[in-house]
Amino acid sequence: xxxxxxxxxxxxxxxxxxxxxxxxxxxxxxxxxxxxxxxxxxxxxxxxxxxxxxxxxxxxxxxxxxxxxxxxxxxxxxxxxxxxxxxxxxxxxxxxxxxxxxxxxxxxxxxxxxxxxxxxxxxxxxxxxxxxxxxxxxxxxxxxxxxxxxxxxxxxxxxxxxxxxxxxxxxxxxxxxxxxxxxxxxxxxxxxxxxxxxxxxxxxxxxxxxxxxxxxxxxxxxxxxxxxxxxxxxxxxxxxxxxxxxxxxxxxxxxxxxxxxxxxxxxxxxxxxxxxxxxxxxxxxxxxxxxxxxxxxxxxxxxxxxxxxxxxxxxxxxxxxxxxxxxxxxxxxxxxxxxxxxxxxxxxxxxxxxxxxxxxxxxxxxxxxxxxxxxxxxxxxxxxx
Amino acid sequence: xxxxxxxxxxxxxxxxxxxxxxxxxxxxxxxxxxxxxxxxxxxxxxxxxxxxxxxxxxxxxxxxxxxxxxxxxxxxxxxxxxxxxxxxxxxxxxxxxxxxxxxxxxxxxxxxxxxxxxxxxxxxxxxxxxxxxxxxxxxxxxxxxxxxxxxxxxxxxxxxxxxxxxxxxxxxxxxxxxxxxxxxxxxxxxxxxxxxxxxxxxxxxxxxxxxxxxxxxxxxxxxxxxxxxxxxxxxxxxxxxxxxxxxxxxxxxxxxxxxxxxxxxxxxxxxxxxxxxxxxxxxxxxxxxxxxxxxxxxxxxxxxxxxxxxxxxxxxxxxxxxxxxxxxxxxxxxxxxxxxxxxxxxxxxxxxxxxxxxxxxxxxxxxxxxxxxxxxxxxxxxxxx
Numbered sequence: 156x157x158x159x160x161x162x163x164x165x166x167x168x169x170x171x172x173x174x175x176x177x178x179x180x181x182x183x184x185x186x187x188x189x190x191x192x193x194x195x196x197x198x199x200x201x202x203x204x205x206x207x208x209x210x211x212x213x214x215x216x217x218x219x220x221x222x223x224x225x226x227x228x229x230x231x232x233x234x235x236x237x238x239x240x241x242x243x244x245x246x247x248x249x250x251x252x253x254x255x256x257x258x259x260x261x262x263x264x265x266x267x268x269x270x271x272x273x274x275x276x277x278x279x280x281x282x283x284x285x286x287x288x289x290x291x292x293x294x295x296x297x298x299x300x301x302x303x304x305x306x307x308x309x310x311x312x313x314x315x316x317x318x319x320x321x322x323x324x325x326x327x328x329x330x331x332x333x334x335x336x337x338x339x340x341x342x343x344x345x346x347x348x349x350x351x352x353x354x355x356x357x358x359x360x361x362x363x364x365x366x367x368x369x370x371x372x373x374x375x376x377x378x379x380x381x382x383x384x385x386x387x388x389x390x391x392x393x394x395x396x397x398x399x400x401x402x403x404x405x406x407x408x409x410x411x412x413x414x415x416x417x418x419x420x421x422x423x424x425x426x427x428x429x430x431x432x433x434x435x436x437x438x439x440x441x442x443x444x445x446x447x448x449x450x451x452x453x454x455x456x457x458x459x460x461x462x463x464x465x466x467x468x469x470x471x472x473x474x475x476x477x478x479x480x481x482x483x484x485x486x487x488x489x490x491x492x493x494x495x496x497x498x499x500x501x502x503x504x505x506x507x508x509x510x511x512x513x514x515x516x517x518x519x520x521x522x523x524x525x526x527x528x529x530x531x532x533x534x535x536x537x538x539x540x
Numbered sequence: 541x542x543x544x545x546x547x548x549x550x551x552x553x554x555x556x557x558x559x560x561x562x563x564x565x566x567x568x569x570x571x572x573x574x575x576x577x578x579x580x581x582x583x584x585x586x587x588x589x590x591x592x593x594x595x596x597x598x599x600x601x602x603x604x605x606x607x608x609x610x611x612x613x614x615x616x617x618x619x620x621x622x623x624x625x626x627x628x629x630x631x632x633x634x635x636x637x638x639x640x641x642x643x644x645x646x647x648x649x650x651x652x653x654x655x656x657x658x659x660x661x662x663x664x665x666x667x668x669x670x671x672x673x674x675x676x677x678x679x680x681x682x683x684x685x686x687x688x689x690x691x692x693x694x695x696x697x698x699x700x701x702x703x704x705x706x707x708x709x710x711x712x713x714x715x716x717x718x719x720x721x722x723x724x725x726x727x728x729x730x731x732x733x734x735x736x737x738x739x740x741x742x743x744x745x746x747x748x749x750x751x752x753x754x755x756x757x758x759x760x761x762x763x764x765x766x767x768x769x770x771x772x773x774x775x776x777x778x779x780x781x782x783x784x785x786x787x788x789x790x791x792x793x794x795x796x797x798x799x800x801x802x803x804x805x806x807x808x809x810x811x812x813x814x815x816x817x818x819x820x821x822x823x824x825x826x827x828x829x830x831x832x833x834x835x836x837x838x839x840x841x842x843x844x845x846x847x848x849x850x851x852x853x854x855x856x857x858x859x860x861x862x863x864x865x866x867x868x869x870x871x872x873x874x875x876x877x878x879x880x881x882x883x884x885x886x887x888x889x890x891x892x893x894x895x896x897x898x899x900x901x902x903x904x905x906x907x908x909x910x911x912x913x914x915x916x917x918x919x920x921x922x923x924x925x
């Protein structure tokens with residue numbers, strides 16, 4: 156079957172990435188280890204939090220009505236009782252943040268709102284009932300949903316789950332990725348690069364293997380068990396570009412070429428019910444195709460923010476930036492403060508254009524470019540976590 | 541010695557964080573494992589890259605002069621020779637991306653710029669000498685600095701180092717952090733939360749220990765060997781708030797209280813020549829103080845972008861946001877698209893305000909707040925990597 160280069164629009168590739176399903180295996184984690192993972196099941200509060208009224212800060216537990224009229228020039232004395240002791244209309248007791256409110260008290264005066272004089276507390280501020288108190292269930296009512304399944308856990312979610320008595324929870328495993336190096340470069344730059352990229356985007360590398368023939372790749376793809384396979388190299392049209400033929404043989408090719416540049420020879424498909432991407436073997440093209448399509452897929456699976464892993468900044472172009480109609484171009488930029496300048500088009504062949512660059516901008520397929528002075532969105536290569 | 545709450549400006553705390561020195565131990569990593577780490581030494585190219593002229597893409601190696609005048613309506617035939625064979629004025633040979641340019645050739649015609657007819661290649665485009673070729677040293681000259689010491693390695697840096705023949709390199713170790721829980725809460729929410737926060741910001745937890753007395757904490761601090769110690773709880777003014785006294789005893793307290801809210805009881809100092817931060821024990825205050833000051837320090841050490849770990853978005857306030865003069869306030873926001881609304885001030889007591897919130901904004905010490913409709917910068921709690 157004759158292959159003809161007839162690339163799909165970038166939107167088709169993005170759509171493919173957005174549609175790939177994934178049945179994530181789950182695993183149990185301690186709370187401390189679960190930050191950044193996606194929760195596998197709804198977690199509800201077994202009890203109200205707090206389960207008794209507690210003090211919101213260090214201070215003095217008292218009855219708010221007793222502070223009426225108090226002020227700096229009219230301190231009202233209350234008899235000090237011991238911590239935890241019953242509080243009467245005429246008394247107040249020390250209490251610490253998080254401690255249960257002593258019986259009889261309905262508010263907590265701050266340390267700076269009164270002064271101890273001998274056996275008395277001189278109240279210098281009037282406070283309302285409930286001030287300085289966290290009431291039963293204020294953090295969370297019993298049975299209330301604490302964190303829904305599918306939410307990527309933030310550190311504060313973990314703290315709240317801890318308060319609610321949870322110690323362990325089940326999360327989605329990190330997406331597992333296989334890398335198959337099918338290129339014919341003497342020295343492989345793509346393997347280590349892709350390992351770093353996959354981890355950056357929340358994935359886990361299962362194996363990186365060199366494959367030297369169509370048969371070798373086919374037998375790997377047929378029994379593939381990783382969530383995503385990244386084949387690198389072999390997207391071209393020569394006999395030794397066996398990756399496409401292998402995928403056609405044991406799976407399906409959904410997209411053969413994409414109107415992105417660099418990286419237009421990207422191939423998307425599936426084998427053994429799992430997505431397979433064949434990335435160009437030229438390192439710059441590999442990086443660009445990965446960032447636009449593979450990162451998008453992995454970040455969605457891993458619950459990471461954004462389609463792209465980079466922070467953005469608005470910059471002004473110092474010179475005009477020309478773009479070809481029909482290609483979504485990744486134009487590498489030098490950025491200085493809030494100005495940007497694109498690298499020469501000839502640099503499209505060089506990996507070093509991506510190491511010299513501070514970031515890039517995207518020029519849509521229908522864009523002819525931008526004039527000097529235009530404000531554009533830059534994605535910052537250094538600003539990834 | 542009587543402690544009086546006399547907080548330092550937030551700028552003093554930021555300055556403290558920005559001044560803490562760190563002699564990072566180095567460790568050796570494979571290229572694949574080094575992405576995201578900070579390179580410990582300058583790396584230069586031992587040879588030029590490429591070391592011979594190579595083809596930038598798949599195509600046909602030829603002499604550019606032979607293509608002069610070629611066009612779709614004027615195809616110029618060249619005799620096809622085998623891959624790698626010498627190319628004469630009248631011949632062309634197939635070549636693949638990354639392959640050495642055959643002797644005699646000075647350009648590479650793209651696959652779509654000509655057509656094979658029998659034993660000939662019909663050239664349909666005129667190209668210039670050097671087109672389709674990566675010349676010796678174009679990626680990197682011999683002796684050229686590839687990546688400077690102190691640079692946080694991106695995946696493309698790793699690829700370039702691989703091309704240059706590097707296999708292993710030395711990077712700075714992740715900052716090592718000890719957590720000492722000195723609070724008197726029945727259930728600790730801060731330990732798991734801080735573990736997640738430290739890892740998010742590129743640090744590594746050495747140990748999390750519960751300390752129950754001033755002596756216990758003092759003996760830990762005296763022999764501290766982690767790069768940073770986070771003590772949690774015990775910032776208050778009661779006898780059982782022993783953390784400050786411990787630090788005063790075995791080290792120095794540089795800042796006792798900061799004009800941030802929540803989190804104003806934060807204490808900064810050093811012991812055994814290493815920075816110590818005493819964070820408030822109330823989880824919300826702990827989170828806020830960590831994010832503003834500890835994250836800033838750790839991210840700088842780990843080479844991570846930004847003072848804060850969150851992506852930003854400009855939002856319009858749907859209601860006015862009031863702020864107290866003299867406090868740098870962390871106002872938690874609900875964000876919907878590009879509008880934001882602050883949570884009630886009463887929520888300042890509740891950890892759940894940070895789990896309900898989508899992010900926060902910072903209100904400077906001299907700010908009285910913003911009117912409805914004002915555009916502000918929001919930091920997005922979900923948008924961390």
